[in-house]
Amino acid sequence: MQSKFKCLVLMGLLVTFTTIAQTESGVSRPVKIASMEKEPYTGINLPDKGYVNELIRAAFAEKGYQVDIGFYPPARAKYLAEVGEVDAVAPVRFDGQDKDILSYSSPFPGAQLGFLKKKQRDIPNSFTAQDSLDDILQQLSPYIFGVVRKVAVSPEFDHSTDLKKVYVTEELRNLDLLAHGRIDIAVIDKYNAADLMVNYRPHLIGQLEFIRPPLFDLSFYLGFSNKKPDHQQLVNSFNQGLVSLINNGGLKRIMEKHGFYRHPPVNKDKQRIVIAAADINDIDLAQALSREYEKQHADIDIEWRILEENTLRKRLLSDFAISDGQFDVAMLGAYETSVWSKKHWLSPINNLPDNYDWQDVFPSVRHSLTYKGQQFALPFIAETDMTFYRKDLFKKAGIQMAARPTYQDILTYAKAIHDPANGVYGIGLRGKPGWGQNMAFVSVLVNAFGGHWFDQNWKPTLTTKAWKNALTYYVDIVKKYGPPDAADNGWQQNQSLFAQGKLGIFIDATSLAGKVFATNTAIDSEQIGYAPAPFVSASHPSHWFWTWAMAIPQSSTHQTAAKDFIAWMTSRQFVELAVAKGNDVTIPSGTRKSTYQTNTMRRLPVNDFIASAIQTLPFGNENDIADQFVAIPEFPAIGYQVGLKVQQILKGQISVEQGLMDSQNIVEHIMQEAGYYSGPSFQH
Incomplete structure (x- = not known):
């Protein structure tokens, strides 16, 4: 994943935030932006309407502006900018064709186009750093590429006369052609492909993979309407705000909030355990106490990726969808344990420490995280x-x-x-x-x-x-x-x-x-x-009935270290450490009988009620507990x-x-x- 910012993704804008931008004359007016929708970077149904929307709002806020963002089809958005009815359109690519209409901002992280293929197809799936793009395209020239019409990939690809290309109107059609063998390789954005599979073509999850490399980093821009007399002032203000976000870490925080991470530098002296977790009430406690674990294990470095749970579920599934292998530990539940273990996406968890004390875990909780009698996840909380x-x-x-x-x-x-x-x-x-x-x-x-x-x-x-x-x-x-x-x-x-x-x-x-x-x-x-x-x-x-639990993807390269960590994080000893730290009444609950004997939980009026409710849940077949x-x-x-x-x-x-x-x-x-x-x- 290489990009100018070494980040990931974006595009578009959304939803309406009204505020006031100060012009040089002192007259106040809203800064109006026409946005196009493209998940996972922008979208009405995304948290905060997507990464791009939040980035633009934050960059303008750095300079005292707020914005009014509306969603439009691409052609309509461009027209509104052309006639001066909006101040800017987003996201746009810098291709030089619209420079008479638009003035472009500085670039910010954008899409990552790559080559997607079926796993079982005998097509080269990796190349070396020494291979030039021209060499790679030459090796792939026998195959048919699917490309969305009017999407520029790279000069080498776009202008090649040796490549066989099929043009489609939308990315979902590109995926369908690939699935049905009408094309051999889909040229598509990495995260867009993953999210389309997760949301619309779930039967394709796990069947496709990206050729590594190349990925084409396509930066995005705000295109400001040249019809507006103060357009250059707005360009400058946005650019300055973007620089501030880069320097103060705001851009990184926004991208990570939406599940777009950079791979940190490799530390050869430590194993980095990457954990994808939901932003539930108790996760901050787990993150804080994990530092105690790191102190006791000098060779371990724990990286937490804490996401809103809808985003987490998409990122975990999309990781499997495109065989990305980003995570060593996945926070998931009874549903995923049931389905993903059957798919062989999760590693079985064996040989836990003697003091783990499985008999202390409520039967319904143990039952919800097994497949064919084998454990595939360890419970953090249950409810x-x-x-x-x-x-x-x-x-x-x-x-x-x-x-x-x-x-x-x-x-x-x-x-x-x-x-x-x-x-x-x-x-x-x-x-x-x-x-x-x-x-x-x-x-x-x-x-x-x-x-x-x-x-x-x-x-x-x-x-x-x-x-x-x-x-x-x-x-x-x-x-x-x-x-x-x-x-x-x-x-x-x-x-x-x-x-x-x-x-x-x-x-x-x-x-x-x-x-x-x-x-x-x-x-x-x-x-x-x-x-x-x-x-x-x-x-x-x-x-x-739900259990937030910790599992290990088969793709993790740190299986033993990941198992040791999640065994510690879901143990009696972890709860005792939480109690010793004086964490009032928000210790992880619902999984262990012993938790309800602690002074912390006994102070909670509803203590016995909850313990009884979970302990008496009926269940029949594996993972068949709730509705x-x-x-x-x-x-x-x-x-x-x-x-x-x-x-x-x-x-x-x-x-x-x-x-x-x-x-x-x-x-x-x-x-x-x-x-x-x-x-x-x-x-x-």
């Missing part, structure tokens, strides 16, 4: 779902939480305590799209209403009465009694709102209890109550796509009926592409 609520608000409304509330009870309670005029909202439920975000709750809700994702022939059932009833309930309660922007809130946002005293009811994971009952909140912890998660029918309770996912490789793509539709329903952009019909069609297409069936007959 099921529960209900938190405000006792004081219930008392004020003259109501009382049921010992085992139904969903109808919850609707009644939320209505009674909803008081937006005083900044209090009845309930917080996950609305942020993602199979581990809104769909974790929605899947459990659908199951509680008697619904399922698939029938016995793997046909999706999203247009059934159960799905409609569940979604109607969800949309009704969230839109009427949820906080503003509920459709964009995940568990972290709702946890924060509850801590600020802005939510009356909060249904989410038991692992959040430590933070919920923490003393540094706007509400007295004595006024926080708890109850089991709601149900529809007492004869059919539905729960989620929030389906253990098939295609589920992340399915959950992602349906999660977007559910968010659109919640935002009022489409009806429940339309959203479910769209979702049904999407899931059917994914399952057909994956080979579960073709037409009406089941063939998988």
Whole structure:
């Protein structure tokens, strides 16, 4: 991965942030930017609308500007800049063709085009540093290349008359041609290819690989409209802000937040263990205490890559999708353990230290991380779902939480305590799209209403009465009694709102209890109550169960060192060290019986309730515990796509009926592409 900045990626811009830019005359106005959408660098559904959006906003902020960013198709964005209706368009490539229309900023890290092939094809998959690009292209000249029309790759490639090229209109089409053997090599951006597979073509994950090298580093630019009289001032301001971000580490932080990392220099005296982890409540503790491990193991250097969980899941899957091999330790859950171990992507974990004490780990937790009786991950935290609520608000409304509330009870309670005029909202439920975000709750809700994702022939059932009833309930309660922007809130946002005293009811994971009952909140912890998660029918309770665990990818080159570290990080001794450090009530929970005997956990009012809830979870076959996912490789793509539709329903952009019909069609297409069936007959 070589680039001018030795970083990774970007492109585009998104979403609207209004602010004021000062011109030389002192007149204030918004700086308007027309952005094009291209995941994973920019996109409406990405955290903070993507890396490029955050970079541009931060660079202008360094010089006192803020921006108003809107999304447009490429041709429309360019036209708006050409006629002077926007100040700039992003992202653009510097090809000299539009210099009469645009003035270009300094470059910032952009796409990395490479050559993608099927693993089983007998095509050279690596070259040496001594091979020139011309030599490489000459060796690959017998093969057919797929290229997106009007995308410049390099002068050597673009102007070659010896190469056979097939031009397509979009990258997804390029992948499809490669999968069906219509082309031999797809010329495509590394992370775009990975994310397209993760989100739209999951059956291709693990089947493709990039030829190494070359990767073509394609920097990106802001193109400023020459129609604007102050365009040069804006160019200079952005460039100066970009330099500031590079010098103060801001650019590096933004890119890493979105999962784009540079490979650090190799230290021959140490093994670097690269950990991809989710930004859950307890991960900061793990990162801090890992320094104690490094002190005791002078030959180990631990690099943490902590990501928002949607981003983490994409980066882990995309690593397998293109055989990138970036990680030595992957933080994952019961779903990934079940599916990835079958794919042989994870290494089995054997010969743990005698003091690891497996019998101390709850049976449901051990069970969720095995495949064919073998352990493939070690548990860091585990959780099921529960209900938190405000006792004081219930008392004020003259109501009382049921010992085992139904969903109808919850609707009644939320209505009674909803008081937006005083900044209090009845309930917080996950609305942020993602199979581990809104769909974790929605899947459990659908199951509680008697619904399922698939029938016995793997046909999706999203247009059934159960799905409609569940979604109607969800949309009704969230839109009427949820906080503003509920459709964009995940568990972290709702946890924060509850801590600020802005939510009356909060249904989410038991692992959040430590933070919920923490003393540094706007509400007295004595006024926080708890109850089991709601149900529809007492004869059919539905729960989620999740384990955040540590696993070792088969691609890791530090297998032994990685195993030793995760055995330490998930051990009794780690919890004891956390307690000794005085970490109040946020020690990793849900995995070990002994954790609930510590003084730290005994101070938590909900201690015994959570321990009992996890210990008594029923389970049958391996990984068959909870209701929030389906253990098939295609589920992340399915959950992602349906999660977007559910968010659109919640935002009022489409009806429940339309959203479910769209979702049904999407899931059917994914399952057909994956080979579960073709037409009406089941063939998988």
